[in-house]
Amino acid sequence: MIHVKDLKKQYNGITVLNIPELNVPEGQSFGLVGNNGAGKTTFFRLVLDLIRADKGEIQSAGTVVAGSEAWKANTGSYLDKGFLIDFLTPEEYFDFTGHIRGLSKGDIQEHLNLFSDFFAGEVIGRKKYIRDLSMGNQQKVGIASALMGKPSILVLDEPFNSLDPSTQIRLKNMLNKLKSQVKITMLISSHDLNHIAEVCDRVCILEKGKIVHDIETREDTLAVLESYFAVQ
Amino acid sequence: MIRWFITHSWKSALRSGVWQKNLLTNIVIGFFALILILYMLILGIFIDKILEELAPDRNPLNVFGSVMFYYFLTDLLMRYMFQSLSTLAVEPYLHLPIRRSTLVHYVTAKSFLHLFNFIPLLVFVPFILKVVVPEQGAIVGISYGLSLLLLVFNNNFLATYFKRQLTGQARIAAIAGGSVLLLITLDYFKLISLSTVSEWTFMKFIAYPVLVVLPLALLFFSYMLNVRYLQKNAYLEEMPETRGKGATETLSDIRYLSKLGLTGSFIGLELKLWLRNKRTKSILYMFPIFVLYGLFFYPNPVYNDKPGFLIFVGIFISGGMMLNYLNYAFGYESTYFDYLLTSRIDLKQYLRVKLIVAMLISTFCFIVTIPYVLFGVDILYINIATYLFNIGFLSFLLLFMATYNKKRMDLSKGAAFNYQGVGAANWLAVLPAFLLPVIMYLVFNFLLNKYAALMIIGLTGIAGLVFTPFFVKVIQEQLLEKRYVMAENFRKES
Structure with missing residues (x-):
């Protein structure tokens, strides 16, 4: 589904991302872990054609992402607050995103109903603009919006961040359910090794822009990850 | 301490x-x-x-x-x-x-x-x-x-x-x-x-x-x-700074807009953007200045025999608010620019909405200032010519230039004299465009006469409107070319 070839990104002469080859097959949930500055967000931004690669390319469902519009129709994403229109209420934001994705009012409502537990009554009907929501609730809005219109590719950057424990577990369950029900390709990054091992079929460790480990998830994956990140 | x-x-x-x-x-x-x-x-x-x-x-x-x-x-x-x-x-x-x-x-x-x-x-x-x-x-x-x-x-x-x-x-x-x-x-x-x-x-x-x-x-x-x-x-x-006011239903919720399809959604978004942020609201309050400042010039006989200058006044009367809007058309949306880039949005439609809103603003300013005809019919002629020039020519040019404006704007911080996210270079670059009709007037007034010159200025605008699809295409290509640089700079919080 996602093919990366010879990908390189530099800032001021320093290489921040260098991936000679990476293939994420359709339906795989792909996890990315790495310390701050490892290049996770840079990689996701390249996947979403938000920054220009210095070398190489990324293909999504057969077409090169850069300069193309085709992938947008089947890709849902939430990286950071830059994806939220903060002067709208969550309802208005969902309406707008739904409208762009070609959903009817009924579709949108149906989609939001699926999230009623996830929102825990803190998002819908509160008469608040997104900018006045807490970080956690803003995150919920972003994630719910990314999943609108049943995308076949989902890109989430640190989705577990700033969510409360219950919501983290709900998100985990939701992603696992999604995986088993529809053929969705997921790219997820996280600082929480536990979560990533539980949600993803495959985990890559990124260090200084390079993929240094590429593991299929097994029982011992968490132990492998923990030992890698263990500090002497 | x-x-x-x-x-x-x-x-x-x-x-x-x-x-x-x-x-x-x-x-x-x-x-x-x-x-x-x-x-x-x-x-x-x-x-x-x-x-x-x-x-x-x-x-x-x-x-x-x-x-x-x-x-x-x-x-x-x-x-x-x-x-x-x-x-x-x-x-x-x-x-x-x-x-x-x-x-x-x-x-x-x-x-x-x-x-x-x-x-x-x-x-x-x-x-x-x-x-x-x-x-x-x-x-x-x-x-x-x-x-x-x-x-x-x-x-x-x-x-x-x-x-x-x-x-x-x-x-x-x-x-x-x-x-x-x-x-x-x-x-x-x-x-x-x-x-x-x-x-x-x-x-x-x-x-x-x-x-x-x-x-x-x-x-x-x-x-x-x-x-x-x-x-x-x-x-x-x-503290007033952090106190969030409750969301209220506003003018921007006009149900009618949703019947217009995506274009309506976009226009609704623009309206909400302008009505719900401090910064944009303070620009709206400047509206009377742009409309009323003709009063400084029209009653004064000194300017009556200087139509070249009145052309400049006319350009600003119907174009001033439009300039405010278009100059930072993308900058206003800088905080969610990434969202726009990753959404399945028809760029042409998106740009057309910006132009439609700009033309509506200009048209509104023009209609409101029709009473200036009291100071002479010539003033109305001048303002018609400059209005057509504004919507048919300047609008495209300003939207094109807006792709060069790469500063993130924080809309929640308001008030006049807020220059955050405003680049002087951007203003200086558009100034010649405002002088263009004045020059056109002076040249054609010299070659032909006053009314012919005004006609030519107005016709330039109409011609521009005819070629709208072409201009939209040019701006679209420009935006596609510039978007990485814009997005990168928009992400930088100052």
Whole structure:
């Protein structure tokens, strides 16, 4: 589904991302872990054609992402607050995103109903603009919006961040359910090794822009990850 | 403790994005500040001559005193609108073991140093030295000057108090401004004479220098008003800056818009953007200036035989607000630009919405200003020509130029004189475009005649409208080319 070839990104002469080859097959949930500055967000931004690669390319469902519009129709994403229109209420934001994705009012409502537990009554009907929501609730809005219109590719950057424990577990369950029900390709990054091992079929460790480990998830994956990140 | 606050404030001022942003912007702002100071200084130096000229048969002291009430009222209003609240961003300090009152006094007292408090001195000091002292002696001069200074400070604290209380609602300022205008009118027709009261009061300050204690008491009162208010409200959730107002259904929810499909959704988004952010709202309040400023030129016979200049005026009347909108068309959306890029949005449609909104703004300004026809039919002809030129030519050019504006704009911080995210280069680049119709006029007026020249300007606009699809395509390609650089810069929070 996602093919990366010879990908390189530099800032001021320093290489921040260098991936000679990476293939994420359709339906795989792909996890990315790495310390701050490892290049996770840079990689996701390249996947979403938000920054220009210095070398190489990324293909999504057969077409090169850069300069193309085709992938947008089947890709849902939430990286950071830059994806939220903060002067709208969550309802208005969902309406707008739904409208762009070609959903009817009924579709949108149906989609939001699926999230009623996830929102825990803190998002819908509160008469608040997104900018006045807490970080956690803003995150919920972003994630719910990314999943609108049943995308076949989902890109989430640190989705577990700033969510409360219950919501983290709900998100985990939701992603696992999604995986088993529809053929969705997921790219997820996280600082929480536990979560990533539980949600993803495959985990890559990124260090200084390079993929240094590429593991299929097994029982011992968490132990492998923990030992890698263990500090002497 | 205070020493720490001072260094922190100093550092925050020095390191604020404003300085690092753009040398050109700072030069332009500095230039205007210098002009203002120069004007005040000239006014101060010639104040005795001016007062004599205004009312040759009256004592300059009386004349000066009679306008003082109005001066302080206007000053209060101006401060309310334009003066930024002195804040030490208090959040990082509230949880530390610092006495709350120390913080509060520091934040309050800091505004003594506001520039607005010192500009009036440029007029007051020369007036006292040239008029008061020679006539009344040094003691009266000192006490009178001190009274004025204390009143200026008093105004400063009253304005901050109102501003904190009402968190800068422009509606209230408009009402207050209206009342001042009304008072002046009533005074003019001798119905209520505030100027007599003013004169009487300020002559008392001359007669009894001891009265300086009155402004002092006033100042103490207004200072304490601020301190009290802050002391009570120095909790995070109650600070005006962080207090979120509840979302309300607004004009922008017009149901009709959703029937227009995606275009309607986009227009709705634009409306919400403009009505729900401080920064954009303060631009909307500038609307009367753009529409009314024709009054400065049209009644004046000097300009009547200078149609080239009136063309320039016309361009701004129907194009000024449009310029405000289009120049930063993408900058206004900088905080969610990534979202737009990753969404399945038809770029052409998106750009067309921007153009439609721009043309609606321009059309509205044009219609509202039709009554200027009272100053002559030629003015209407000029404004029709410039309006067509604006919507059919300038609109495309400005949207194209907007792709060069790469500064993130924080819309939640409002008020006039907010230059965050504004690049002077962008303004300078569009200025020639505003001069183009003037040049066209001068050339064709010389070759043919006045009306032919106006026709050609108007036809340029109509021709532009005919080629809309072509222009949209050009802008689309430009946007696709520039989007990486724009997105990268929009992500940078200053």
